[in-house]
Amino acid sequence: MYPSLPQDVARLAGHSEVRAAFGRFRFEEAQFAQWQIEVSRVAAPPFGEAARSAWLADRFRELGLADVEVDEVGNVFGVRPGYGGRSVALSAHIDTVFPATTPLNIRQQGSRLYGPGVSDNGAGIAALLAVASVLSSSKISHALPFVFIGNVGEEGEGDLRGMRHVFQQSRWSDAIAYSVIIDGAGSDTVVSEALGSRRFEVIARGPGGHSWSDFGTPNPIIVLARAIQALSETPVPTSPKTTFNVGVIRGGTSVNSIPETASIRVDLRSTSMAEIDRLERAMRIALDHAVDTENRPAASRGSRKNQFVQCEVIEIGNRPAGELAADARLLKVIRAVDAHFGNTAQVQRASTDANIPLSLGREAIAIGGGGSGGGAHTLQEWFDCNGRDLGLRRILLTMLALSGVGE
Numbered sequence: 001m002y003p004s005l006p007q008d009v010a011r012l013a014g015h016s017e018v019r020a021a022f023g024r025f026r027f028e029e030a031q032f033a034q035w036q037i038e039v040s041r042v043a044a045p046p047f048g049e050a051a052r053s054a055w056l057a058d059r060f061r062e063l064g065l066a067d068v069e070v071d072e073v074g075n076v077f078g079v080r081p082g083y084g085g086r087s088v089a090l091s092a093h094i095d096t097v098f099p100a101t102t103p104l105n106i107r108q109q110g111s112r113l114y115g116p117g118v119s120d121n122g123a124g125i126a127a128l129l130a131v132a133s134v135l136s137s138s139k140i141s142h143a144l145p146f147v148f149i150g151n152v153g154e155e156g157e158g159d160l161r162g163m164r165h166v167f168q169q170s171r172w173s174d175a176i177a178y179s180v181i182i183d184g185a186g187s188d189t190v191v192s193e194a195l196g197s198r199r200f201e202v203i204a205r206g207p208g209g210h211s212w213s214d215f216g217t218p219n220p221i222i223v224l225a226r227a228i229q230a231l232s233e234t235p236v237p238t239s240p241k242t243t244f245n246v247g248v249i250r251g252g253t254s255v256n257s258i259p260e261t262a263s264i265r266v267d268l269r270s271t272s273m274a275e276i277d278r279l280e281r282a283m284r285i286a287l288d289h290a291v292d293t294e295n296r297p298a299a300s301r302g303s304r305k306n307q308f309v310q311c312e313v314i315e316i317g318n319r320p321a322g323e324l325a326a327d328a329r330l331l332k333v334i335r336a337v338d339a340h341f342g343n344t345a346q347v348q349r350a351s352t353d354a355n356i357p358l359s360l361g362r363e364a365i366a367i368g369g370g371g372s373g374g375g376a377h378t379l380q381e382w383f384d385c386n387g388r389d390l391g392l393r394r395i396l397l398t399m400l401a402l403s404g405v406g407e
């Protein structure tokens with residue numbers, strides 16, 4: 001009979017090489033913190049990650065990973081070979097939300113690290129290196145190869161472009177059986193549901209004119225106001241939770257001018273792609289209707305086309321939704337690993353790099369790199385190294401259980 005998953009996890013955790021690796025997670029903390037500080041000092045704004053890609057590729061080579069390469073968008077890959085066909089991917093995004101001009105004043109006080117990006121995703125990158133590092137001096141042989149990935153473009157306007165690129169290349173997409181994504185600090189969450197979002201900029205343009213002498217000319221601000229009103233009345237389900245927001249509005253020149261342009265930014269979110277599609281249709285219908293209503297007087301006067309308002313809808317973000325099936329092996333494995341360590345973790349729904357594999361029906365989770373942290377996306381960000389080793393043991397044991405280990 002085959003051993004049950006909890007038995008298998010306990011057997012792996014008791015393996016002498018695995019126990020030695022667990023010990024090193026504690027003894028080598030100073031090195032992990034050092035890497036975390038170093039990488040956080042290399043700026044990595046959205047679309048400007050090249051220096052950090054190069055830094056990480058150097059570390060991967062130092063740690064003896066095979067086939068180290070940086071792809072055309074800046075994703076960094078390194079492999080620890082196994083003897084199976086498909087791979088377990090361990091990834092961390094390397095980009096930050098901070099513009100290139102942000103001073104990267106990273107400092108350490110006792111067990112705490114301070115500075116922008118130190119936790120999100122300095123903690124993830126440090127975890128990647130910590131796992132690669134303990135494996136580099138270990139005789140553990142695992143069946144499935146491990147692919148270590150530092151990917152670009154997770155934050156904001158990056159729109160998951162790094163992970164999207166990984167899964168657009170058949171070489172990686174076909175090879176990766178499981179994706180374990182490390183994002184930020186902590187050991188107490190499992191993101192297995194991908195919150196989808198679609199974002200738009202809507203620009204309304206018209207001829208403009210004088211508020212008095214050109215009265216009756218179609219007004220882009222009024223078009224958008226009408227559309228916002230209609231969108232705001234669109235019913236959305238509470239399950240699957242679905243939301244919309246108009247977050248930015250701009251336009252006009254002066255109080256006595258009919259504006260030539262106005263624009264809004266709209267954010268639609270749901271765990272269901274069908275609901276996002278439905279909301280997008282409702283938004284487009286609201287816009288078409290608002291444009292028609294505003295142009296009607298000009299149309300009845302027989303005005304020329306260039307006297308009408310027109311709307312342009314530009315998609316500025318698209319994160320696909322998805323979720324891990326309740327009986328997915330990856331979910332069973334992380335649960336067995338957490339039970340083994342007596343660790344309590346909450347299943348969460350969020351927007352992470354896991355959106356891409358999950359939306360493709362692939363097995364993926366996002367978890368933390370251990371320790372604790374706070375102030376993400378602010379200059380006051382911090383990370384506390386205490387308890388990092390639990391997060392690292394959790395990651396390694398999950399990878400080994402997914403892969404299978406030879407004796």
Ligand SMILES: [Zn+2]
Pocket residue numbers: 093120121154183184
């Ligand atoms: Zn992050």
